[in-house]
Amino acid sequence: xxxxxxxxxxxxxxxxxxxxxxxxxxxxxxxxxxxxxxxxxxxxxxxxxxxxxxxxxxxxxxxxxxxxxxxxxxxxxxxxxxxxxxxxxxxxxxxxxxxxxxxxxxxxxxxxxxxxxxxxxxxxxxxxxxxxxxxxxxxxxxxxxxxxxxxxxxxxxxxxxxxxxxxxxxxxxxxxxxxxxxxxxxxxxxxxxxxxxxxxxxxxxxxxxxxxxxxxxxxxxxxxxxxxxxxxxxxxxxxxxxxxxxxxxxxxxxxxxxxxxxxxxxxxxxxxxxxxxxxxxxxxxxxxxxxxxxxxxxxxxxxxxxxxxxxxxxxxxxxxxxxxxxxxxxxxxxxxxxxxxxxxxxxxxxxxxxxxxxxxxxxxxxxxxxxxxxxxxxxxxxxxxxxxxxx
Amino acid sequence: xxxxxxxxxxxxxxxxxxxxxxxxxxxxxxxxxxxxxxxxxxxxxxxxxxxxxxxxxxxxxxxxxxxxxxxxxxxxxxxxxxxxxxxxxxxxxxxxxxxxxxxxxxxxxxxxxxxxxxxxxxxxxxxxxxxxxxxxxxxxxxxxxxxxxxxxxxxxxxxxxxxxxxxxxxxxxxxxxxxxxxxxxxxxxxxxxxxxxxxxxxxxxxxxxxxxxxxxxxxxxxxxxxxxxxxxxxxxxxxxxxxxxxxxxxxxxxxxxxxxxxxxxxxxxxxxxxxxxxxxxxxxxxxxxxxxxxxxxxxxxxxxxxxxxxxxxxxxxxxxxx
Numbered sequence: 001x002x003x004x005x006x007x008x009x010x011x012x013x014x015x016x017x018x019x020x021x022x023x024x025x026x027x028x029x030x031x032x033x034x035x036x037x038x039x040x041x042x043x044x045x046x047x048x049x050x051x052x053x054x055x056x057x058x059x060x061x062x063x064x065x066x067x068x069x070x071x072x073x074x075x076x077x078x079x080x081x082x083x084x085x086x087x088x089x090x091x092x093x094x095x096x097x098x099x100x101x102x103x104x105x106x107x108x109x110x111x112x113x114x115x116x117x118x119x120x121x122x123x124x125x126x127x128x129x130x131x132x133x134x135x136x137x138x139x140x141x142x143x144x145x146x147x148x149x150x151x152x153x154x155x156x157x158x159x160x161x162x163x164x165x166x167x168x169x170x171x172x173x174x175x176x177x178x179x180x181x182x183x184x185x186x187x188x189x190x191x192x193x194x195x196x197x198x199x200x201x202x203x204x205x206x207x208x209x210x211x212x213x214x215x216x217x218x219x220x221x222x223x224x225x226x227x228x229x230x231x232x233x234x235x236x237x238x239x240x241x242x243x244x245x246x247x248x249x250x251x252x253x254x255x256x257x258x259x260x261x262x263x264x265x266x267x268x269x270x271x272x273x274x275x276x277x278x279x280x281x282x283x284x285x286x287x288x289x290x291x292x293x294x295x296x297x298x299x300x301x302x303x304x305x306x307x308x309x310x311x312x313x314x315x316x317x318x319x320x321x322x323x324x325x326x327x328x329x330x331x332x333x334x335x336x337x338x339x340x341x342x343x344x345x346x347x348x349x350x351x352x353x354x355x356x357x358x359x360x361x362x363x364x365x366x367x368x369x370x371x372x373x374x375x376x377x378x379x380x381x382x383x384x385x386x387x388x389x390x391x
Numbered sequence: 392x393x394x395x396x397x398x399x400x401x402x403x404x405x406x407x408x409x410x411x412x413x414x415x416x417x418x419x420x421x422x423x424x425x426x427x428x429x430x431x432x433x434x435x436x437x438x439x440x441x442x443x444x445x446x447x448x449x450x451x452x453x454x455x456x457x458x459x460x461x462x463x464x465x466x467x468x469x470x471x472x473x474x475x476x477x478x479x480x481x482x483x484x485x486x487x488x489x490x491x492x493x494x495x496x497x498x499x500x501x502x503x504x505x506x507x508x509x510x511x512x513x514x515x516x517x518x519x520x521x522x523x524x525x526x527x528x529x530x531x532x533x534x535x536x537x538x539x540x541x542x543x544x545x546x547x548x549x550x551x552x553x554x555x556x557x558x559x560x561x562x563x564x565x566x567x568x569x570x571x572x573x574x575x576x577x578x579x580x581x582x583x584x585x586x587x588x589x590x591x592x593x594x595x596x597x598x599x600x601x602x603x604x605x606x607x608x609x610x611x612x613x614x615x616x617x618x619x620x621x622x623x624x625x626x627x628x629x630x631x632x633x634x635x636x637x638x639x640x641x642x643x644x645x646x647x648x649x650x651x652x653x654x655x656x657x658x659x660x661x662x663x664x665x666x667x668x669x670x671x672x673x674x675x676x677x678x679x680x681x682x683x684x685x686x687x688x689x690x691x692x693x694x695x696x697x698x699x700x701x702x703x704x705x706x707x708x709x710x711x712x713x
Contacts, residue, residue: 039399246475254397261406296446357468361403364465368407368458372414375454376447383443 010305025314032318035260036362037334040326042253047353049245057210060236071205083225085218091206093192095199105145106187109195138173139190146175163200268373275377286381287389299382307374311367327352395554400469411458412544414451419537421448426530431523449514456507463500476556483641484563492550503539505664512668516678563639576621589622593695600688608670616663627698630705635713662690
């Protein structure tokens with residue numbers, strides 16, 4: 001009985017009963033909007049972190065003391081280079097410079113004359129005029145750092161207070177382009193020597209080592225070798241970082257999803273009530289349909305199609321709206337939950353990152369709960385005796 | 392234990408499965424009521440009510456069929472997504488083998504989908520007749536289906552809670568490919584005879600459907616199903632991946648291969664299911680559902696054409712075989 005006149009009837013019933021459906025439509029729209037916005041944010045962050053991970057070194061070797069990462073001696077370098085399969089060892093200098101308890105810069109010291117371990121950095125270094133940059137004590141700053149310094153009247157230089165208690169004045173050479181997203185927001189890039197001074201490292205110390213091992217099947221073996229060579233070393237692989245990022249944002253998204261499951265179940269309770277205590281007008285309508293010869297099956301079909309249409313309309317509206325909310329307006333209130341309200345890295349735009357798996361996830365949970373709650377009440381309405389109702 | 396319970400996909404999958412399990416329990420009690428209370432010759436109030444309950448049961452079965460189909464696809468997708476959390480897993484194959492429940496879960500799911508399909512055909516036959524001739528039989532089948540789905544509910548939970556992310560699993564090449572020279576194919580076949588047999592069985596399958604030979608269909612279809620599995624994993628799959636040593640039924644469902652695995656396994660499953668249901672219903676009830684036959688013919692043709700096109704395109708592009 002799924003023919004034109006049936007669909008026509010369905011459309012007519014929507015237009016005549018606008019009030020009955022608009023309430024459900026609005027509520028489900030807002031529930032879906034919130035849910036899909038949070039999930040969009042979490043997947044966008046995950047996406048841009050993963051993208052930046054592609055440029056990271058294969059191995060990072062940290063010196064561990066008392067369970068914390070300590071500065072490593074640059075003498076390790078020679079030993080690491082002797083391991084077969086390792087083609088490049090780079091002692092990295094970086095660390096957090098705290099202005100107060102909450103706000104900090106990520107200070108990175110790089111060797112401007114050699115190839116960088118990070119391809120993003122490499123492209124950046126190629127763009128600047130090295131002669132001019134190295135002639136004075138200069139630094140490159142991220143967008144959030146620039147904004148912070150500007151608002152504190154450090155227009156073109158900043159005085160770092162080193163752990164030794166001395167002031168070190170660095171000129172702002174240039175602001176980093178915003179294209180690299182989350183990771184470059186709060187960085188300060190300068191030469192290795194200056195970075196060591198700011199962070200309080202002595203000249204033969206580095207933060208950690210980055211290794212390049214081009215053959216993936218050698219990596220596990222090399223990891224074991226390094227761990228037996230340096231007892232205090234911790235080896236972090238790219239995969240470890242990838243897993244960590246994924247599970248961190250899954251965890252945040254997952255907690256939200258569970259909260260929203262509770263909301264969706266509460267909503268389904270409302271739906272259930274709405275269909276069990278159907279209005280007398282609705283009951284009469286169905287009784288009339290049954291009296292003119294519709295079977296129980298037809299009535300169930302009509303009501304199910306009604307619900308499916310509602311689901312599709314509210315779902316597609318909500319997905320479009322949340323796309324605009326997150327990727328065009330940058331999710332005004334919700335972003336603070338994921339990024340932390342007081343960190344410097346707030347000055348970023350979410351990169352549009354459409355995860356179809358995620359959209360189908362939202363759709364499935366909504367579809368299944370919606371249909372499941374309305375199925376039995378619909379049947380109850382459909383089997384009500386037309387004679388009794390019409391009397 | 393339960394390391395993956397906070398993954399978004401996992402949460403949605405499990406909570407949807409909880410709903411279907413609840414519905415299966417409802418279906419189970421309804422079917423018991425129908426089985427013991429149904430008497431078509433009585434015209435009492437109870438019988439009248441039971442006829443209405445039968446409507447609910449068939450609506451629930453329809454709901455379960457669609458939701459289960461969607462969730463099956465979703466489960467495989469989820470398993471692929473989870474492979475990054477488990478050491479050693481490269482695709483869903485590793486995640487499935489993370490504990491002993493995984494394969495059972497996939498198998499039981501396929502069986503309950505097949506039974507639901509069969510039930511819908513029997514139900515539509517029953518409703519077309521005047522006096523519900525096979526009512527009790529179809530209700531017994533429904534009881535089995537709901538028991539299967541309840542079992543699935545338990546398997547879902549045991550499978551996901553018992554995935555240990557710290558224990559390394561084998562990746563697909565170890566599970567399917569690297570058997571240290573041992574022949575993975577059944578009946579001691581080699582690849583060439585496997586492919587010849589595959590195409591012969593395909594012709595036999597299509598012919599037996601075209602000439603309406605039900606018994607031949609019932610014999611040929613299971614054989615075709617088994618050989619198709621091996622042909623795809625050990626022959627056509629290598630052309631999909633364009634790597635001679637890559638034998639895996641799961642990797643082809645990933646984005647890198649345009650999700651072609653879903654279409655391949657989907658057409659194979661539904662094509663063979665429709666053929667078996669068509670033949671057995673025609674033999675048992677003397678009622679032919681030509682739609683099922685047509686669908687079976689078309690789906691299996693798509694399945695074979697898609698497989699062969701990968702093979703031929705590779706040959707045309709590179710001029711050699713793997």
